[in-house]
Amino acid sequence: xxxxxxxxxxxxxxxxxxxxxxxxxxxxxxxxxxxxxxxxxxxxxxxxxxxxxxxxxxxxxxxxxxxxxxxxxxxxxxxxxxxxxxxxxxxxxxxxxxxxxxxxxxxxxxxxxxxxxxxxxxxxxxxxxxxxxxxxxxxxxxxxxxxxxxxxxxxxxxxxxxxxxxxxxxxxxxxxxxxxxxxxxxxxxxxxxxxxxxxxxxxxxxxxxxxxxxxxxxxxxx
Numbered sequence: 181x182x183x184x185x186x187x188x189x190x191x192x193x194x195x196x197x198x199x200x201x202x203x204x205x206x207x208x209x210x211x212x213x214x215x216x217x218x219x220x221x222x223x224x225x226x227x228x229x230x231x232x233x234x235x236x237x238x239x240x241x242x243x244x245x246x247x248x249x250x251x252x253x254x255x256x257x258x259x260x261x262x263x264x265x266x267x268x269x270x271x272x273x274x275x276x277x278x279x280x281x282x283x284x285x286x287x288x289x290x291x292x293x294x295x296x297x298x299x300x301x302x303x304x305x306x307x308x309x310x311x312x313x314x315x316x317x318x319x320x321x322x323x324x325x326x327x328x329x330x331x332x333x334x335x336x337x338x339x340x341x342x343x344x345x346x347x348x349x350x351x352x353x354x355x356x357x358x359x360x361x362x363x364x365x366x367x368x369x370x371x372x373x374x375x376x377x378x379x380x381x382x383x384x385x386x387x388x389x390x391x392x393x394x395x396x397x398x399x400x401x402x
Contacts (some may be wrong), residue, residue: 192384193323196261199376200319200337201344203265206369207312208348210272211236211305213362217275218300221283222293231294235301236309243313250314251321258384261318266377268311272370274304276363316341 215224215232222228250260274282283300290296316337323333356365 195380195383196319196323197337197340199261199265199380200315201340202373202376203268203312203315204341204344205348205351206268206272206373207236207308208345209352209356209369210275210308210366212349212352213357213365214275214301214305216357216362217279218283218297221287222297222300225293227294228297231298232301232305235298235305239306239309240313243310243315244317246310247314247317250318258322259381261315261322262377262381262384264311264314264318265380266374268308268315269370269374269377271307271311272366272373276366276370279304 211232215229218228218232247264282303286296286300286303290299320334320337323337324330352365360368
């Protein structure tokens with residue numbers, strides 16, 4: 181049975197936009213928080229910010245390419261998107277579990293803030309940026325069914341993810357860091373990302389089973 185597309189109910193479409201926007205929110209929030217984490221080791225200079233932004237952009241570019249390649253696999257369907265989002269959550273775990281000893285080791289070996297921050301960003305942010313990049317092209321693949329609507333869907337998804345990125349930049353830096361510890365914020369981002377993936381996968385699986393059960397009696401009729 182083909183599973184490479186979502187059934188185009190409004191609810192499922194909206195959830196797809198929502199989860200893509202949330203992935204962008206979480207990624208940008210992680211970037212902002214990571215800059216604060218590494219400040220204790222490499223400072224807050226422009227070179228440090230340059231390292232973080234460069235690593236994230238290059239990793240996302242690689243993710244865009246890989247996500248595009250995934251769309252060429254017809255046997256892979258909606259559950260793969262939720263798998264990518266869940267893996268993104270897993271990639272966030274080191275930020276509040278092993279980041280401190282890793283950063284201490286990097287700072288000892290590479291004290292230059294330019295290259296030390298670059299190595300730190302590659303180690304802890306690279307996989308996050310890559311996985312975040314895979315989501316948009318694959319979500320576009322699931323949403324677009326005709327050439328005529330391609331531009332509309334791409335525009336809508338780009339707007340949703342860009343607004344998510346903007347919110348992910350402003351909300352942590354203006355508000356969350358005033359109320360919560362950085363590790364607590366990171367745990368919350370990770371938990372919500374994982375939960376959104378699991379909820380989407382479970383809902384899609386249940387709907388698929390319901391569709392199969394509904395189709396079975398009809399197929400058995402003479």
